[in-house]
Amino acid sequence: MTPTLAHYLLVSGLLFTIGLAGVLLRRNILIIFMCLELMLNAANLSLVAFSRFNITAQATALQGTVNYNGQILVFFIITVAAAEVAIGLAIIVALFRARQTTHVEDLNSLKF
């Protein structure tokens, strides 16, 4: 059985849900950050999948002229995400230095 678009999307949805559940439920800010990355990659996966299956359709219709734009875009996203992770980790390190904790329940001073 060859995997179809639906399989890829299912995996992508599972990854996204796991990531969202982690963001909402875990208390450690590092884990929350990792779960955020998981959600981002779930989105990347669906993008790649859509692109891949669209290429096949195009190739049949247009006889060989192939559009890789979606694939290239995902590389860009991964690159930007790496930079973003670096910044996010730096912020978390700075936060830990200031508060000596990575527990979100202790980071609640911005409220009424």
Add this chain to the structure above:
Amino acid sequence: MSAATVPWIILFAPLVAAALILFFGKYSKPLSAGLAIAAAVVCGVLSWWLFFQPGNPGPNQIPWIELAGFSIPIGMLVDPLSRTMLVVVNTIAPLVFIYSLGYMAHEEGYWRYFAGLALFLFSMLGIVLADNFVMMFIFWELVGASSYILIGHYYGKDSAADASKQAFLVNRIGDFGFMLGILMIWMATQTVVFGEIFSKTSLLESQPVYLTIACILIFCGTIGKSAQLPLHVWLPNSMEGPTPVSSLLHAATMVAAGVFMLARFFPVLEAAPDAREVIAWIGGLTCLAAGLMATQQNDIKRILAYSTISQLGYMVLGVGVADTPDVPMFHLFTHAFFKCLLFLCAGSVIVAMHHEQDIWKMGALKNKTPITFLCLIAGTLALTGFGFGPFGFSGFYSKDLIIEWAIVKAPVLGWIAVLTAGLTSFYMFRLFFVVFLGAPRTESAKKAHESPLVMILPLILLAIPAFAGGFPFVSRIFFQLEEPENVPHVVHFALLAMFLGGFALAWALYRRAEKDPLSIPLFANRLYIDPVYAWIVKTFQDGVGWLAGWADRWVVDLFVAQIPSKLVWACGYVLRFLQFGNIQAYAFFFGAGVIGVIYFLIAR
């Protein structure tokens, strides 16, 4: 220069002068006076020229406001009525302006005064020349505004500031009625131009009640401007202004406007007999009441002011009873000259007495100010209507004509008018005897001296029309007068008897009086109308003020300030509980929100 452009020059010359005086008058006294006098003289010369132009120049308009089905032009209506009025206004105005040179020589606000005079003249000429109600109303209000400036010339004095304010406000009451009347006429005829309204008189006539109400509302304008009962209170107080202003105001430029407006509107008034009856009664009662009040005043200018109200009552009575507007206009014409003369004489006396106005501080001025004395005799005889049979002073002809019409059309009012003629004679000779005969009552009366030539010359020039303005060969030039039929001859004898009676009574009482032998508080206090008004205004104003204050505090504040501020505060109080301080709760709401948005975008 043609007959079409001359009215525009006449109208705008004083305005240009006023503007120039405002800009440059500060730097030079002769310049400001010169500009005003030059404008008035130009107006005077052109008015006389225009008067003798033959024929009717026809419509002379420029469009001003054009809307669908409604247009207001700015137009010049040059007909016999406005020509005569132009001559009256522009003959008196230059004389008063020249007289002001002497009277105001040592007063403050010289340029302000002359700019005001020129503006005043401009406003009045606008009323005279207006060919539609809206233009007339605009200039009508301008007259009110410029009279406010001039009456309040000595604005540092509380009484002058109050008087100008009162004149302005009382006139507003009448003008409100006037405006409603104009609107009613416009609603019925769809036009504000006089000629077009007159051509639709039959249309108005088909609605007699509507027409009567409209005419009475328009007459409200006259009640205010021409100081009829019950809005006469401002006129005596307007004596706070400089005397030449009083003279101009009483002779030509302000109070005459009300009567002139009625004469202008006469073709429609003629179709509303009920309204004319109201007009006649108000005129008759005003003339009697003001005559009574005048008998007990002690200020020389106030006596003349009440006399003006009384004479205006005659004119309004004339509008109410006569078959032609020329009858009241004739009295307006003669009255303008002799009342102007009387006021200028009073001004001359006041200057001679170093700005003393109480007649009981004067006395024996006959030899000190002989020319003023002679001119005042001419004015007094004209005002009291001295004459019998074919000969008399100017007031004799015009006043008798109105009284004859009143006797024929409304006998009660006619006899009231006859009685008032006696009162006129009494209070004028009272003034005359007290001021010019007897013994000097104060030091300044002993040291009084005749006024300078610039003041005397206008007096002499005005004394001529005051004496001769009523002769039939003069009035024939200006008016087409109609005598009523079947006038009882007893009227003429009654009028002569009234004149002699008033004279004799004044002679007996005041020839040698040191102080007033009569004391009638009712008349001295002006029938207690002023205090009643003061009480009404105060009560009403305080009541409205209290109510407005209460509403502001408890209603406006409640709905505009209190309730919204509490509401916003309450919303904020509730919403701030959403700020948990838990980052995952925020993430949850954010996610829920995104899902909500997606749901609405896709599912709908």
